[in-house]
Amino acid sequence: MSLAGFQRTYLKGLAHPLKPVVFVGKEGVKDSVLAAVEEALLIHELIKVRFLDFKEQRKDLAKALATDSQSELVGMIGHLAILYRAHPEPEHRRIQLPKKKPKKSE
Known part of the structure; x- marks a missing residue:
């Protein structure tokens, strides 16, 4: 899956009020961190690390x-990474990505 620029902008807007749900400490990216990211993405689809x-x-x-x-x-954004992965089951998806770039209002 590759996101278009307007989709990234849309997701950044959705992520703005979110708090980080996964923290990567001095140990780095270990299996436990990857497991936490996997679980958080399955639940939320859009997370901050x-x-x-x-x-x-x-x-x-x-x-x-x-x-x-x-x-x-x-x-x-600084020390924060924003990650997105759509839920594997379409009926459980919380986030609907825009298909077309929104037109600018004049």
């Missing part, structure tokens, strides 16, 4: 976490 101790590696870690969890890295 906070990196506590990583400055230079956080972008690489966020990309690796997205790849390992088969989710999309929507964006990075």
